[in-house]
Amino acid sequence: MSLSEETTIFLAVLSALAFASASRSLIYEAISSGKELEFKKLIEELSKEAGMSRKYFSAYFKKISQKAPFDYINEYRTERACEMLIASDKPITDIAFECGFSSQSFFTYKFKHFNGITPTAFRKYTKG
DSSP: OOOOHHHHHHHHHHHHHHHHHHHHHHHHHHHHTTOOOOHHHHHHHHHHHHTSOHHHHHHHHHHHHSSOHHHHHHHHHHHHHHHHHHHOOOOHHHHHHHTTOSOHHHHHHHHHHHHSSOHHHHHHHHHO
């Protein structure tokens, strides 16, 4: 019995998503160490693992997870930033860079997109 092309693609995407979940620890480790992550390279690796082009993989990743790969990664980075904002008094700019964002303005934009509040307001709210 042969699998349909759609089923084969779906299984490949599920495999890549499992790989993505496993790679969360690698993303966490890189963020924790303060290294700038090469997200395009990560997406290339995930698409290769799924046996798809980057564009095709990104479309299926979004279809399955309801998030684009870069949104998935940026959401994870903002989750890490939330932990750091609660646990430390480091300047927000430092936290942005430590989480792999290239600028504070982009960090603030993405943080507000995922959390509905700016990093400064989040810190004030959580610190009471």
